[in-house]
Amino acid sequence: MPVSDFEAVIGLEVHCQLRTKSKAFCACPVVFGAPPNTAVCPVCLGYPGALPVANREMVSLAMRVALATGCTIEETSVFARKNYFYPDLPKGYQISQYDRPLATRGTVAVRANGSVKNVRLNRIHLEEDAGKSMHEFPWEDVPALSSLVDLNRSGTPLIEIVSEPDLSSADEAHEYLVSLRRLVRWVDASDGNMEEGSLRCDANVSVRPKGAAALGTKVEIKNLNSFAHVKKAIEHEIERQVAALESGRPLVQETRLFEPDTGATKAMRSKEEAMDYRYFPDPDLGVLVVDGAWRRDVAVSMPELPEARAARLQTAYGLPAADAELVCLSRPLADFYEAAVAKHPGNPKAIANWVLSELLARMSDADRQAGRLPVAPETLAALVARIDDGSISGRMAKELLGDLIATGRPVDELVKEKGLVQISDEGSIRDAVLKVVRDHPEQVATYRGGKAATFGWFVGQVMKALQGKGNPGVVNRLLRDSLDKD
Numbered sequence: 001m002p003v004s005d006f007e008a009v010i011g012l013e014v015h016c017q018l019r020t021k022s023k024a025f026c027a028c029p030v031v032f033g034a035p036p037n038t039a040v041c042p043v044c045l046g047y048p049g050a051l052p053v054a055n056r057e058m059v060s061l062a063m064r065v066a067l068a069t070g071c072t073i074e075e076t077s078v079f080a081r082k083n084y085f086y087p088d089l090p091k092g093y094q095i096s097q098y099d100r101p102l103a104t105r106g107t108v109a110v111r112a113n114g115s116v117k118n119v120r121l122n123r124i125h126l127e128e129d130a131g132k133s134m135h136e137f138p139w140e141d142v143p144a145l146s147s148l149v150d151l152n153r154s155g156t157p158l159i160e161i162v163s164e165p166d167l168s169s170a171d172e173a174h175e176y177l178v179s180l181r182r183l184v185r186w187v188d189a190s191d192g193n194m195e196e197g198s199l200r201c202d203a204n205v206s207v208r209p210k211g212a213a214a215l216g217t218k219v220e221i222k223n224l225n226s227f228a229h230v231k232k233a234i235e236h237e238i239e240r241q242v243a244a245l246e247s248g249r250p251l252v253q254e255t256r257l258f259e260p261d262t263g264a265t266k267a268m269r270s271k272e273e274a275m276d277y278r279y280f281p282d283p284d285l286g287v288l289v290v291d292g293a294w295r296r297d298v299a300v301s302m303p304e305l306p307e308a309r310a311a312r313l314q315t316a317y318g319l320p321a322a323d324a325e326l327v328c329l330s331r332p333l334a335d336f337y338e339a340a341v342a343k344h345p346g347n348p349k350a351i352a353n354w355v356l357s358e359l360l361a362r363m364s365d366a367d368r369q370a371g372r373l374p375v376a377p378e379t380l381a382a383l384v385a386r387i388d389d390g391s392i393s394g395r396m397a398k399e400l401l402g403d404l405i406a407t408g409r410p411v412d413e414l415v416k417e418k419g420l421v422q423i424s425d426e427g428s429i430r431d432a433v434l435k436v437v438r439d440h441p442e443q444v445a446t447y448r449g450g451k452a453a454t455f456g457w458f459v460g461q462v463m464k465a466l467q468g469k470g471n472p473g474v475v476n477r478l479l480r481d482s483l484d485k486d
């Protein structure tokens, strides 16, 4: 059977670091890049007898993601111990949630192939991160073949967002992550920074003959730490599984690791079952209760969500759906757009065009995600206002933009200084038009003989006479008057 006769079934488990100041169960600060083992205490070092206390802000941030994805927030949920041994887990267990998660059953809208697919969420639960084992380090006094453990990250608050197996390609999985990252940033729950480990993902992948009801053997790919890796790993895994099925080799349920160097996945261990972890409720933490008042407090502090905002931008400002969606790439970008429109309400479409073409083109991907705009909204509003009132042309405005970004000076000041004032005065333009028409009788005859396409040549001549500063609208109108009427 060719690859096209199979379909992939993919579910993602996304671990997302919450943006708290302190750790999940102790008062240590959450830091990135600090000297090893400087942000630790008896609780996150796992000393016997040290008692954890759940961080309220952690729960509130998780609730924001739950509300943003339409999950049901459970009134009571339970912290559980997930027992396993690892050098970076000194307690011998990770505090997580198991059969009683914080939130259940939501959806994430994913744009794929021009349509929107609602990917179902199974659950969102709270957990803590482990420490970090280091096998390579910059210090010369560490003997070769050593491994060291940095526990700064131990106890960092995470949510795990578990999807149902609703995704059917590597591209869809990628788009799902893009949507999820936008959402957790949008509601200020996480910085969503994959490079610093704030967003990590495991993928469950299986394949089956198209139309088959039963699921194929599931393989879990662990610790995918960039969007590109997620895509490559899933693509490779689908190919590997289809090739195995075609040649009659049985697939094993197992955990595999993605190797960025080869672009392939490699068997890591046979998949453990949940029972291997001997989950049980953490006796030190008891039941987590979210009462109505807490839920309401979080709900009223929620921003308008991206889908709703994109829909409002369409109706309020007449933006095409695709533009509205792009403006809502991040909340700061949407805020910037609306702030600019508020300053120059006359032309929201032009402002969207400037944001989406000129401004985004001058921003790095990181700036785009974080919504760091190169100019203030007032500046863009003033620039578009000067185009709209005919003071400068669109071409001049584009020339100005570089200086505006570099200097941050007011638009009108730069326009004046650079002598970039557009000629809109009909008298001067009419003089130029008449001179061009008078000096080129042959071309006028050609045009009037039916060669309408030569009109652009006349526009060029008049613009040249006006040193490029003629208002294109007026030039066009007066030229047409002159050429068509006589």
Ligand SMILES: [Zn+2]
Residues within 6 Å of the ligand: 023, 026, 027, 028, 039, 040, 041, 042, 043, 044, 045, 155
């Ligand atoms: Zn601590």
